[in-house]
Each structure stands twice: as C-alpha cells, then as structure tokens.
Amino acid sequence: EISGSKQRQAPLGSPERQSLVDPRQVESFLDEIVMISQRSEEYNGFMLGKLRSVGGEVAGHAARENVFRGGQFNCTAREVTGYYITMEEYYVEEMVNKAIELDELTADQLVSSLVDDTFFIMQKCARRALATGSLQCCCALLTELNNILASGFRAAVAAKLANAGQRVMAAMPNDPLLDESGGGSQPHEAAVMVNNAETSGVYLHKLRQEIERAAMELFTGAAERERVKSCLADLSKTSSDFHTMAAKALEALAGAMFPRLCPALDEVAALTYQPSEAEYAAMEAEEAWTARLLLAMEARLAWLRPMLIPAAYDGLVAHLVDKVAARLEAIVSKKAFNQLGGLAMDRDVRTLVSHLAEL
Incomplete structure (x- = not known):
C-alpha cells in the first residue's frame, strides 16, 4: 500500500493529500529494520x-566473496533494505506534509514552525539512514530528502513568500518613528516568510555538513565516498536556491522601500555644487541632505529590524544601500563642480559612508 502511494498522492501541502498509514506507526517499524540492517x-x-583470512589465490577470495554476497542471507537483507527505503521515503514525505499543514507562528518568533519541524525530520531520517550502515540506504534517502526540499517544501516556502515585500510596505507607517503599534501581525508574518527562506538555506547547509562528517567516518572506500559526495552536492545546490529565494525577496523589499527615500534624494538634484564662498559657508551651517536621508533610512530599517533575522536584515541593508548609491551616482554624474563643490560632495559622501557602515 505504501509503495504505490507516491504515484497516487497529491503534492505536499495540498488539502487533497491523505495519509494512507499514520507515519508514527511506520516509524516504529523503521527503527526495527535499522537494527536488522x-x-x-x-x-x-x-x-x-573470515573468508579473506583463508589461504589461497586472490581469484579464489573474490569468488568466495561473490558467492557469499549472492547467497540467500544477503538477498534477503537487500530485500529488507528495499522495504526500509520505501517506508522511510513515505515517512519523511508525510511528516513534512504535516509540518506544512500545521505551520504556526507566534508573536515572538522570527521563524515559523514549518522550518524547524521540517529540518528536525530531515535530520532524524538522515541519521537513521546512516545508522543502517548501508551505502544504498544512505544514497537513496539523501536523494529523497533533497527531492522533498527542492520541490514540495520549497514550493510551500515560496508560496508564503510571494509579495512579502509589498505586504510589509503596506503596513509600514509613513513615519515609523511616530508609530507605536508595530504595524500589527501582517508585516511580522511577511517578514517571517523571508526569514524562513534564509533560515532554510542555513539549516540545509548545516545538515549537509553533519551528514558529510558522519558519512566520511562510516564509509572509508574512495568509491563509496564519491557516491555520497555526489548526493550531497545536490543538497548544496538546494541550499543555494533557498538563499537566492531570500535574496530576491529582500531585493523586492528594498525596491518597495526605496520610493520613500526619494524625497531626500531629490534634494541632491536641486543642489548646486558650484557655490561661492558665501554659499559654501551657508551649506556648512545648514542641516545637510545627508542627515535627512540617513534619518529616513534608519527609521524604516529600525522598524523592520526586530522582524528579521540578522542575515536577512544585513541583506536588506545591502540591497537598499545599492539602490541609494545607484540613484546618487546618476544624480551626481550630471552635475558640475568647482573646488568648493567638490569639498562639499566629499564631506557628504564621507558622512554617508561612516553612518551607513553602522546600520
């Protein structure tokens, strides 16, 4: 019944998907099969x-080993291994599906339960596959884990991440410094979806490292290690895909935030950088446009910072700074400068760089 479930089941997270067997019941059998293996x-x-310790020619050793490996015991063991792989694949799929269905988020969390639950399941299944001591089991399960993460799990994360930047900006007040409500649950939920994508990439990288360390200790043959590394390479690619997904969402968020900084940037377009000495003195006495730009950036980033994990926040700052720098470069490239104007621009740029480095 389990072996044919993949062909009949709906995608992960689909309301039409039904568990044929309770995966918790399957787990008890898995532990027993691992012990048998x-x-x-x-x-x-x-x-x-013992066979290798028997004297004789090398060809004789190989023949005896082939006879033993092709005997009834090993044939039965391989059959049991096949059952284990089928049952483990079913277990991990159904448990990840439950994690998607039961995804929860509390007010003090920066990552939803989906990510933690999924990678706990992945870690458990990977360790169990390694515990069998079978290269066939390990490679089959690593491939299955990657398939689930790269397809069903990734689709679930991407679906909740859609338009996250627009949802955050829709809730952001015009003046975050005067807002005490925090924007409600909507921006927090949208920000957590970004955190989920970034954290998934981090967790997957750590899982890959853990599996690789354990596998290199377990399998000592060069050919065996190469097979394991080939499977692990797919996990590395999937990890990069999650980081890319998060980066695109952060870039979209920075793009949605950028128009709110344009009034401060438009001041630069109206300024002259060919001042007289009197005008230069007045420019030094007045509050520079850089102060207003930095205040606008800091206010919005400070409003978002409690909702984002550090890696996501740093990525957002980097994308936003890139957009501001590109806009300033376009404005400044059209201006003419005299010596005093060059000094003023140098002062403004140094002010921006020193403060942006502290964000």
Missing part, C-alpha cells in the same frame, strides 16, 4: 573477514 552489516563484515 546494522546486525546484517556486522555479520557481513565478520564473514568477509
């Missing part, structure tokens, strides 16, 4: 060691 691998190691 461990004992089988230990027995194989013992018997192969």
Whole structure:
C-alpha cells in the first residue's frame, strides 16, 4: 500500500493529500529494520573477514566473496533494505506534509514552525539512514530528502513568500518613528516568510555538513565516498536556491522601500555644487541632505529590524544601500563642480559612508 502511494498522492501541502498509514506507526517499524540492517552489516563484515583470512589465490577470495554476497542471507537483507527505503521515503514525505499543514507562528518568533519541524525530520531520517550502515540506504534517502526540499517544501516556502515585500510596505507607517503599534501581525508574518527562506538555506547547509562528517567516518572506500559526495552536492545546490529565494525577496523589499527615500534624494538634484564662498559657508551651517536621508533610512530599517533575522536584515541593508548609491551616482554624474563643490560632495559622501557602515 505504501509503495504505490507516491504515484497516487497529491503534492505536499495540498488539502487533497491523505495519509494512507499514520507515519508514527511506520516509524516504529523503521527503527526495527535499522537494527536488522546494522546486525546484517556486522555479520557481513565478520564473514568477509573470515573468508579473506583463508589461504589461497586472490581469484579464489573474490569468488568466495561473490558467492557469499549472492547467497540467500544477503538477498534477503537487500530485500529488507528495499522495504526500509520505501517506508522511510513515505515517512519523511508525510511528516513534512504535516509540518506544512500545521505551520504556526507566534508573536515572538522570527521563524515559523514549518522550518524547524521540517529540518528536525530531515535530520532524524538522515541519521537513521546512516545508522543502517548501508551505502544504498544512505544514497537513496539523501536523494529523497533533497527531492522533498527542492520541490514540495520549497514550493510551500515560496508560496508564503510571494509579495512579502509589498505586504510589509503596506503596513509600514509613513513615519515609523511616530508609530507605536508595530504595524500589527501582517508585516511580522511577511517578514517571517523571508526569514524562513534564509533560515532554510542555513539549516540545509548545516545538515549537509553533519551528514558529510558522519558519512566520511562510516564509509572509508574512495568509491563509496564519491557516491555520497555526489548526493550531497545536490543538497548544496538546494541550499543555494533557498538563499537566492531570500535574496530576491529582500531585493523586492528594498525596491518597495526605496520610493520613500526619494524625497531626500531629490534634494541632491536641486543642489548646486558650484557655490561661492558665501554659499559654501551657508551649506556648512545648514542641516545637510545627508542627515535627512540617513534619518529616513534608519527609521524604516529600525522598524523592520526586530522582524528579521540578522542575515536577512544585513541583506536588506545591502540591497537598499545599492539602490541609494545607484540613484546618487546618476544624480551626481550630471552635475558640475568647482573646488568648493567638490569639498562639499566629499564631506557628504564621507558622512554617508561612516553612518551607513553602522546600520
């Protein structure tokens, strides 16, 4: 019944999807099969060691090993391994589906339960596959874990991430410094979706490292290690995909925030950088446009900062600074300067750089 469920089931997170068997019941069988597999691998190691200790030609050793590996015991062990792979794949799919369905977010969380629950399941299944001591199990399960993360889980994260930047900006007040409400739950939920994508990439990278360390200790043969590394390479690509997804969302958020900074930037377009000495003295005495621009940026970033994880916040700052710098470059490239104007621009740029580095 489980073996044919993949062909009949709806995608992960779909309301039409139904569990054929409670995955918690399947888990108890998985633990028992893992124990059987461990004992089988230990027995194989013992018997192969005995066969190699028998004198004779090398060709004779190979023939005896082939006969043993093709015997009834190993055929049955491989059959049990096949059952394990099918059941483990079913278990991880159904548990991730439940994590998607039961995704929750509390007011003090920066990441929803979907990410933590999913990667807890992934870690458990990866460790169990490694515990079998079977290269076939490990490679099959690593491939399955990556398929789930790259398809169903990624689709669930992307669906909730859609238009996150617009939702945040719709709730952002015109003057965040005067707003005490925090914007309600809508901007927090949208920001958490960005955090989910970034955190998924981080968690997947850590999971890959953990699996690689354990696998390199377990499998000592060069060919075995290459097979494992080939599977792990797919996990690395999926991790990069999540980081890319988060980066695009942060760039969209920075793009939505940028128009609110334009009034301060428009002041630069109206300024002259060919002042007389009297005009230059007046420019030094007045509050510079840089102060108003920095205040506008700091106010909006400070409003968003409690909602974002550090990596996402840093990414947002980088994207926003890039957009501001590009706009300033376009404005300044059209201006003419005299010596005093050059000094004024140098002062303004130094002020911007020193303050932006502290954001």
